[in-house]
Amino acid sequence: MGVGKGTIARALIKRTKRFGLDTDDLIESMENRKIKAIFETDGEAYFRKLEKKTAKWLEKNVKNAIISTGGGFFKVENLDRIGAVIYLKSSFDGILKRLKEHENADLKLAKRPLLTDENKARALFEERSSLYEAKADIIIDVENRSVNEITQDLITLLNLKEKKDKA
Structure with missing residues (x-):
């Protein structure tokens, strides 16, 4: 939650020219309401x-796509059958810093209902960290790293072909 899954996914999509999906966006479309309202x-x-x-x-229905998921999506039973699971690892304080320093910080924080209570959010983070590591095919530390650095590492680790525009 708040580690930059969407940002990294969009960068991978742009560099690899693959289709991208966000599970929270799919759910919002299916329900015709925001995640916060669903909660x-x-x-x-x-x-x-x-x-x-x-x-x-x-x-x-989906193959060869970049899929960004919500923080609790790792609990779905068929996760390993959807594709490679990447854990973007950061400390809790690193995540808070990232969100609070974002140009749209208020919006970023408001759309995360599980972050309304920082103590509960920290406890959830601590509970999930080892579970994320156990589910992940790839673990990449994202704290204090640029989107470009992270994206390049992922392209290399996943052996994705980076498609250059021929313009």
Whole structure:
């Protein structure tokens, strides 16, 4: 949550010319409402059911794409059948710093309902860190690194072909 999954995914999409999907965007489209509203109205358990539904759809219908997921998506049962799992690793303080220093910091923080209570968010982070590592095919430290550095490392690690525009 807040580590830069979307930013890194967009950079990979641009450099590799692959299609990109964001699971939170898919869920918002399916529900015709924002994640925050889903949490407020129906709760986290309902949201997790939507993630499972999205994961099943991805497995069946999507190949060779860059998929950015929400922070809890790692719990879906079929994650390993969707594609390579990359854990963008950062400290909790690094994530908070990144979000607070963003030009749209208020928006970035507001759209993350699990970050409304910093102590609970920190506890969730601590609980999830080892679980993320256990699920990941690739772990890459993103703290204090540029998007370009991270993207280049991922292209190399995943053996993705970087497509140059011939213009």
